[in-house]
Amino acid sequence: MLEYTLATVVAVVVVVAAELLWARTGIFTTAKFWLATAIVWFFQIWVDGWLTRLPDPIVSYAPQHFLGVRFPFDIPIEDFGFGFALVTAVIIGWELAGRKERA
Template identity: 40%
Template sequence: MSYTLLAAVAVPVALLVDLVVARTRVVLTAQWWIAYAITLAGQLAVNGWLTGRRIVTYDDSAILGSNHEQFMGDWRIYYAPVEDLGFGFALVLLTIVAWRRWNAAADRRRATGR
């Protein structure tokens, strides 16, 4: 399975978990989008440094575009393949959803005295 396909699956799965399974509805809040924008800035900086220096490389057949060092274009953003944005989004969203669910469960336990 290619990196592109995995990224294309990760985003809708994360959204499904947030909106339907866990029903936390994190992505419907302004707080999420502000926090994600901050996270995205850091992700782009780190990804750009790692891929721009060729510390991390990708197989051309697994990503959109090519594996040439390119700052922007050819499906690259700050040297990193665009698929990294999908994975980062899914990873951060699922982490926040899990955190909110666990906190809600802990609040319920405290309320019932268990």
């Protein structure tokens, strides 16, 4: 079973749905959100790439739990989905907290 892949897809869908259907902060329409995402992915590539680089990774993944697609530097592509979901959820929370503070 592809637990890691499934968890990644669920995390991304839940966060995107929460933004579009509930929070409605509008972050997906801002350049600063996509710039922040690009910055996170830039550093994620270097750190995650170092941690997962084959043939001698520091962090290893059981092959039966993820798709097996690794890009770049042997990074499981699911890591990018989780990174996106986590950072996006934090930004949504930050925006909602700012709304309450201004109200």
